[in-house]
Amino acid sequence: xxxxxxxxxxxxxxxxxxxxxxxxxxxxxxxxxxxxxxxxxxxxxxxxxxxxxxxxxxxxxxxxxxxxxxxxxxxxxxxxxxxxxxxxxxxxxxxxxxxxxxxxxxxxxxxxxxxxxxxxxxxxxxxxxxxxxxxxxxxxxxxxxxxxxxxxxxxxxxxxxxxxxxxxxxxxxxxxxxxxxxxxxxxxxxxxxxxxxxxxxxxxxxxxxxxxxxxxxxxxxxxxxxxxxxxxxxxxxxxxx
Numbered sequence: 001x002x003x004x005x006x007x008x009x010x011x012x013x014x015x016x017x018x019x020x021x022x023x024x025x026x027x028x029x030x031x032x033x034x035x036x037x038x039x040x041x042x043x044x045x046x047x048x049x050x051x052x053x054x055x056x057x058x059x060x061x062x063x064x065x066x067x068x069x070x071x072x073x074x075x076x077x078x079x080x081x082x083x084x085x086x087x088x089x090x091x092x093x094x095x096x097x098x099x100x101x102x103x104x105x106x107x108x109x110x111x112x113x114x115x116x117x118x119x120x121x122x123x124x125x126x127x128x129x130x131x132x133x134x135x136x137x138x139x140x141x142x143x144x145x146x147x148x149x150x151x152x153x154x155x156x157x158x159x160x161x162x163x164x165x166x167x168x169x170x171x172x173x174x175x176x177x178x179x180x181x182x183x184x185x186x187x188x189x190x191x192x193x194x195x196x197x198x199x200x201x202x203x204x205x206x207x208x209x210x211x212x213x214x215x216x217x218x219x220x221x222x223x224x225x226x227x228x229x230x231x232x233x234x235x236x237x238x239x240x241x
Contacts, residue, residue, distance in 0.1 A: 005227030007041040007141075007203065008034055011056075012073050014231040015045075027056050028063065035068040040227065043101060047072040048091035057095035071099035071141065076125040079117045083128040093136055100133045102126075103143040103176070106161035107150030119157060123164045130168035142170040143205060148182040151190050162198060172201045174229060177216060180209030188219040195224035205229035 011027055014020060022030065027044075034042050044060060045053030060070055072095035077086040092100045104126040105111050111122040126142065133140050142165035144150075150158040162173050175191060182190075187206070195202050204220035204227075206213040217228050 002224070002226055004221060005040045005203075006038075007043065007071075007227040007229045008039045008231060009043045009205075009229055010034075010231040012043045012045050024052065024055065024059065028059060031060060031063065031065070031068070031070070035065045039068050041071055041099060042068045043071045043073050043229075044095075044097065045073065047074050047095045048088040054091065054095065057097060061096065069099050069139070070097045071101045072097040073101050073103075076102055076104040076129040079115055079121055079125060083132050086129075089129060089132060092133065092138075097138075099139045099141065101141040101143055101174075102129055102133070103145045104129070104161060104165070105146070105150075106144040106158045107146040108154045108157040109150075110146060111157070119160070123160055126161055127164040127168040130165050130170050134169035140170045141172040141174055141203065142166075143174045143176050145176050146178045147175040148177045148187065148190055149179055152186075159194075159197075162194065162200075166198065166200050170200070172203050172227065173198060174203035174205050174227075175220070175225070176205040177207055177213075178205075180207030180213065182212070182216060183210070184212055184215045184219045187216040188223050191220045191225050192223035201226070203227045203229060 011030060031042055044056050057072060072092050074088050074092045077083040077089055083089055105122050111117060111119055115122060130140050130142060144161055147158055165173060202225045204217055204225040206216040221228060
């Protein structure tokens with residue numbers, strides 16, 4: 001039986017909830033407790049977002065965790081910018097965590113209408129960022145942002161995003177239902193196709209906008225996805241996967 005790997009996002013996704021705030025010491029206490037519970041990965045924050053998250057990454061180095069691996073979260077490099085000069089990538093390296101999780105566009109709509117770049121450049125942004133993190137010895141999780149929306153729109157491009165991440169050395173390809181609007185049967189069908197076609201560790205990250213996050217995560221696990229990303233905190237009273 002495949003081990004279900006738990007990847008906790010409480011200290012990054014969870015703090016976005018209304019009324020949710022952690023002190024510096026509070027974040028360390030959360031990490032200690034999650035480690036004691038046997039959580040496999042703990043995402044500590046967005047490395048480039050604010051000084052407090054970076055201070056956490058500096059402080060966590062002094063902790064002696066017995067099980068969990070700490071991850072720093074960030075984005076792919078900016079469009080048309082050398083990856084070595086990108087502030088976000090430099091922040092990920094400064095965090096000095098063993099794991100780096102980066103999100104990249106897997107929905108063609110976001111490439112053309114948000115980034116306003118070519119598909120070739122969008123894929124290069126993913127590959128360049130994964131490659132430089134691997135060159136620095138990081139375990140890399142690629143979060144394919146809006147993957148299920150992107151797959152319904154253009155399965156070719158959504159798959160291409162996974163292909164270039166894997167080719168650059170990504171250790172995990174995480175399929176994200178970022179809008180939380182995908183139904184369980186569709187999560188199962190799409191995830192099963194990815195698990196079948198990609199020789200990689202496939203993860204799942206579900207949001208609860210459609211009240212299906214738990215069901216969606218379970219369906220993804222049923223067809224072969226692991227790790228499972230989730231958080232303990234809530235946003236607007238709705239627990240998300």
